[in-house]
Amino acid sequence: MTPNDRQPPMPGEAVGEATMVDLPSVRRLEAVGFRAWPAAFVQYDGSWLIRLTAGHDSKRLNCVNPLDPSDHRDIALRLEKAAKLFAEYGRLLTVRQTPLTPPQMVAYMDGEGWTPFSHSLVFSLDLAERDLGEGMDHLPIKDVGRFIDARILIGKEDPEIKAALTEIINSIKPECGLFLFEDRELGPTAVSLVVQDNDLAGIMQFAVAEAVRRRGVGRALLDASLRWARLRGAKKAWLQVEADNRAAIELYRKAGFTEVYRYLYRTPKV
Incomplete structure (x- = not known):
């Protein structure tokens, strides 16, 4: 597995408790998740999926979703463009960080002091x-x-x-x-x-x-x-x-x- 297959620990967990993930399973569940809770506006920037919904504040309906760990070109410029689009909807730019998020993008957000919030788990049966x-x-x-x-x-x-x-x-x-x-x-x-x-x-x-x-x-x-x-x-x-x-x-x-x-x-x- 690549370094990005290892997830960060949740709040309260020790660093050693990070888990490994199966990226093909993540990709499939992400895809069905988007169809299950559709946004009003959808736009792609490369493999970044931008979802916005003026009538509802749901985080899942108003965020940037990077879908390819290798798509890390022009991170700062693309986030700046996305921020302008979010501003048109009266919303603050929000990135949804999953195991598919490029490590370089995570490092960029870390370096810029981006605030993490609303940690979630995806389960299957x-x-x-x-x-x-x-x-x-x-x-x-x-x-x-x-x-x-x-x-x-x-x-x-x-x-x-x-x-x-x-x-x-x-x-x-x-x-x-x-x-x-x-x-x-x-x-x-x-x-x-x-x-x-x-x-x-x-x-x-x-x-x-x-x-x-x-x-x-x-x-x-x-x-x-x-x-x-x-x-x-x-x-x-x-x-x-x-x-x-x-x-x-x-x-x-x-x-x-x-x-x-x-x-x-x-x-x-x-």
Whole structure:
């Protein structure tokens, strides 16, 4: 493996805990991840994928994504051009650093004092290794608006993002499953969006209401999401989770998910 196949440790880990990654797997999961959560504006600068979305502040929808470790020409100039494009959208230039980011670009950002934040993990699961049963005890709903209302309520997000979320979900091209758990007294308790892209299924927008956490609701929702994906031909599931979300990481690891790679975001020193 090349030096760039070794990932930096997450906050709180010792240097020796850095892990090795399989770059072909990273490339494939990055590609399906972009299709699963599409940006309104997409532009390539060489192999750098620039994604911007005026109506939503999601970091994944507003960042530069280097996709080839060998594409490191004119780093400062290209970042300057990208910064102007981000400014047109009223956003600060943000780079998403993954194992595909050129080491020279990482060194440049280090030298310029760029701020790292929002460390995340990407997990995957071989669905053949899970006994999910054959039947479906929970079916996805068709009402996108109802799903988004529940997601906003559970996540305690600004209701004004509903229009942007609706546009994003409606623009997803692969088949989607919208899962919603509800309680007669509590209302919406859990949601997940499953995006099936050929043999891969992404678990997105996964959220469980605080009032029902640690009661098995999250595991039931995850199983229902995975069961639906497998019945439609998915062989492997994947998801992304922020590194400081310990409860979610525990849930996913107990369900059999294992880490594939890590990423973080960086912005220029202000």
